[in-house]
Amino acid sequence: MLTIKNLHARLEEEPDTVILKGVDLEVPTGQVHAIMGPNGSGKSTMSYVLSGRDGYEVTDGAADLDGDDILEMEPDERAAAGLFLAFQYPVEIPGVGNMTFLREAVNAQRKARDQEEMSAAGFLKLVRAEAAKLEISPEMLKRFVNVGFSGGEKKRNEILQMAVLQPKMCILDETDSGLDVDAMKLVAEGVNALRSPDRSFLVITHYQRLLDYIKPDVVHIMAGGRIVESGGPDLALKVENEGYSDILKKSAA
Amino acid sequence: MNIMNDQKMILAQALLDGDTPSWGQPQRQAARERFLKLGAPMRRDEYWRYTDPSKFNQPLAPIEAAVVDPEVGDSGFGETEALTLVFVNGRLRSDLSDAIDIPGLEVTRLADGIEGSWAAEKLGALEVAGQEPVARPYAALNAALAVDGLAIRVTGDVPKPIHFRYLAEGADRAVYVRHVIDLAPEAALTVLESGAGGERFNAVIEVDIGDKATFRRKRLQNEAGADQVITHLFARLGEESALRSFTLTGVAGASKLVRNEAMIWLEGDEGSAHIAGGVMGDAKAHLDNTVFIVHDALNCESRQVFKNVLADEARGVFQGKILVKEGAQKTDGYQISQSVLLGERAEFDVKPELEIYADDVACSHGSTSGALDETAMFYLRSRGVSQDVAERLLVEAFIEEAIQEIDEEGPQAEALREAMRGHVAAWMSDRTT
Numbered sequence: 001m002l003t004i005k006n007l008h009a010r011l012e013e014e015p016d017t018v019i020l021k022g023v024d025l026e027v028p029t030g031q032v033h034a035i036m037g038p039n040g041s042g043k044s045t046m047s048y049v050l051s052g053r054d055g056y057e058v059t060d061g062a063a064d065l066d067g068d069d070i071l072e073m074e075p076d077e078r079a080a081a082g083l084f085l086a087f088q089y090p091v092e093i094p095g096v097g098n099m100t101f102l103r104e105a106v107n108a109q110r111k112a113r114d115q116e117e118m119s120a121a122g123f124l125k126l127v128r129a130e131a132a133k134l135e136i137s138p139e140m141l142k143r144f145v146n147v148g149f150s151g152g153e154k155k156r157n158e159i160l161q162m163a164v165l166q167p168k169m170c171i172l173d174e175t176d177s178g179l180d181v182d183a184m185k186l187v188a189e190g191v192n193a194l195r196s197p198d199r200s201f202l203v204i205t206h207y208q209r210l211l212d213y214i215k216p217d218v219v220h221i222m223a224g225g226r227i228v229e230s231g232g233p234d235l236a237l238k239v240e241n242e243g244y245s246d247i248l249k250k251s252a253a
Numbered sequence: 254m255n256i257m258n259d260q261k262m263i264l265a266q267a268l269l270d271g272d273t274p275s276w277g278q279p280q281r282q283a284a285r286e287r288f289l290k291l292g293a294p295m296r297r298d299e300y301w302r303y304t305d306p307s308k309f310n311q312p313l314a315p316i317e318a319a320v321v322d323p324e325v326g327d328s329g330f331g332e333t334e335a336l337t338l339v340f341v342n343g344r345l346r347s348d349l350s351d352a353i354d355i356p357g358l359e360v361t362r363l364a365d366g367i368e369g370s371w372a373a374e375k376l377g378a379l380e381v382a383g384q385e386p387v388a389r390p391y392a393a394l395n396a397a398l399a400v401d402g403l404a405i406r407v408t409g410d411v412p413k414p415i416h417f418r419y420l421a422e423g424a425d426r427a428v429y430v431r432h433v434i435d436l437a438p439e440a441a442l443t444v445l446e447s448g449a450g451g452e453r454f455n456a457v458i459e460v461d462i463g464d465k466a467t468f469r470r471k472r473l474q475n476e477a478g479a480d481q482v483i484t485h486l487f488a489r490l491g492e493e494s495a496l497r498s499f500t501l502t503g504v505a506g507a508s509k510l511v512r513n514e515a516m517i518w519l520e521g522d523e524g525s526a527h528i529a530g531g532v533m534g535d536a537k538a539h540l541d542n543t544v545f546i547v548h549d550a551l552n553c554e555s556r557q558v559f560k561n562v563l564a565d566e567a568r569g570v571f572q573g574k575i576l577v578k579e580g581a582q583k584t585d586g587y588q589i590s591q592s593v594l595l596g597e598r599a600e601f602d603v604k605p606e607l608e609i610y611a612d613d614v615a616c617s618h619g620s621t622s623g624a625l626d627e628t629a630m631f632y633l634r635s636r637g638v639s640q641d642v643a644e645r646l647l648v649e650a651f652i653e654e655a656i657q658e659i660d661e662e663g664p665q666a667e668a669l670r671e672a673m674r675g676h677v678a679a680w681m682s683d684r685t686t
Binding site for chain 2: 051052053054074075076078079080084085087090091093094095096100101104105106108109112144145161165
């Protein structure tokens with residue numbers, strides 16, 4: 001599904017600040033991979049580089065989604081190709097209605113894939129059903145995008161977008177940050193409901209806790225802009241108990 | 254100083270050349286003298302610092318009667334029901350207009366003569382008062398040259414809007430039209446305006462809003478045809494009265510020069526005046542909104558909300574002044590002007606002014622200018638929305654704050670808002686970049 005090879009990236013405005021220093025990562029179709037790592041290791045930057053945010057320059061390496069070079073694509077083309085980023089800080093957009101936004105997104109992606117636009121009734125039905133699962137009220141759907149949403153509501157809204165857009169490769173950037181246990185469970189249930197043999201996930205998190213609810217197939221540790229260790233779910237537990245220092249020492253050696 | 258005054262007078266004299274209708278004397282003669290004395294505006298005038306009036310000062314032939322009737326066309330106000338009064342080249346055309354037969358509404362044509370009527374006293378009165386403290390010479394020019402217009406007296410709550418539809422036939426002409434409106438206490442009227450009007454379209458409305466009366470005006474300046482537009486709204490508000498003005502300006506692909514002036518006096522306690530505008534400029538359009546609000550009574554509220562979207566090489570100008578006179582305590586004055594610059598060569602010039610002589614007032618103003626929020630753009634695009642659509646969504650959201658100033662309730666207001674949204678979307682898809 002997602003293949004990242006030797007990915008190097010730096011800040012456009014500060015070329016001396018190299019953040020990704022050769023990331024190698026392979027997420028096979030149908031699997032859930034987690035990335036953990038200390039602050040400043042490059043986890044969020046990788047999610048932005050993959051989704052095409054301005055401000056980063058890829059200096060080397062490649063990232064393919066089912067064989068297509070996504071680094072060459074515009075952000076909306078990446079979305080149409082099936083990539084989805086659940087933001088760490090979902091953006092508030094005053095004046096743009098949540099439903100309008102979702103509808104434009106769904107139809108833009110369908111258009112890009114040469115599919116017909118979804119009917120208004122079909123769209124409404126789909127959104128309402130998915131929203132109910134995430135305990136998102138019809139009143140929240142009527143509000144402007146993320147405006148006046150609590151931290152938990154914003155994260156649930158991200159998962160709602162994911163459920164409606166049905167991407168094949170989902171990247172969750174610290175979706176657990178700022179959530180209490182109940183909210184995290186709700187978000188995790190939303191994610192688990194989307195797990196399928198055709199869909200892959202890359203879950204970026206600081207804490208092992210989220211991985212109790214979203215069980216990963218593989219856990220990677222990122223440090224200094226590279227993946228320094230990969231393993232099974234046990235690796236997350238080890239980090240939780242012992243911290244990163246052992247792993248970092250080992251990788252430096 | 255004298256050389257400049259001479260130049261201003263020479264320019265003024267040239268603009269006055271040509272035949273004028275015979276109705277409306279002696280006001281017309283007084284207006285000619287007034288305009289000559291004020292002289293034509295020049296770039297060196299402080300009030301014209303951001304908008305070069307030299308284009309307005311090139312003489313154009315006065316308008317002639319239309320040879321062929323132009324299409325009345327779509328009102329632009331969508332589902333809004335209104336009684337339409339059609340003006341062709343500035344002259345009312347009763348044959349193309351709806352009949353007005355509403356109790357409490359009296360409509361007279363200025364060209365039919367106003368001698369001895371209530372309008373004789375009111376016509377020009379607010380315009381003359383509005384020449385202080387800042388001169389508005391083109392309003393005096395209008396008074397000298399207007400070919401037609403309406404005197405409207407309202408004594409009841411008029412249930413349907415009256416729509417002034419300004420059509421033009423023939424090119425290279427200047428069209429001068431003016432209306433004088435008087436609202437008796439507790440009366441209410443909504444006026445809609447649309448249409449290009451003429452190559453150079455100069456329109457003046459003077460409205461005297463009686464105690465507890467409400468005057469609403471929604472204007473569309475979105476039709477091709479008029480290269481230059483100069484408008485003035487002069488409004489005096491009595492006690493507990495309300496003024497609501499909203500204008501949507503913008504013709505995609507047209508390098509229009511537009512100057513909209515509003516001169517408002519809050520003279521009765523607890524009056525409320527809101528002036529709002531959505532402004533969309535592309536190509537080399539130059540769109541200027543200049544507002545002057547005088548608070549001269551207790552507990553009055555005023556609000557100016559202008560949202561500018563400027564693409565390509567367009568230039569937007571906002572000059573907004575709140576003058577709070579001595580004794581106008583508890584004044585609540587608010588002003589916001591914002592722009593989104595979609596083009597690297599687009600420009601927005603703002604001159605907010607507060608002049609306050611009372612000590613118990615709340616006045617604020619704010620202004621912002623910049624590109625669309627990049628974070629929001631990325632968020633939208635990361636969900637598959639194309640750059641074009643993302644820009645449109647964000648621009649619509651931006652202008653919506655001005656559209657929300659159409660604040661009356663009921664289906665009529667929503668129909669108006671919806672029509673405005675349609676024009677914004679159309680402009681976004683047709684604009685030059």
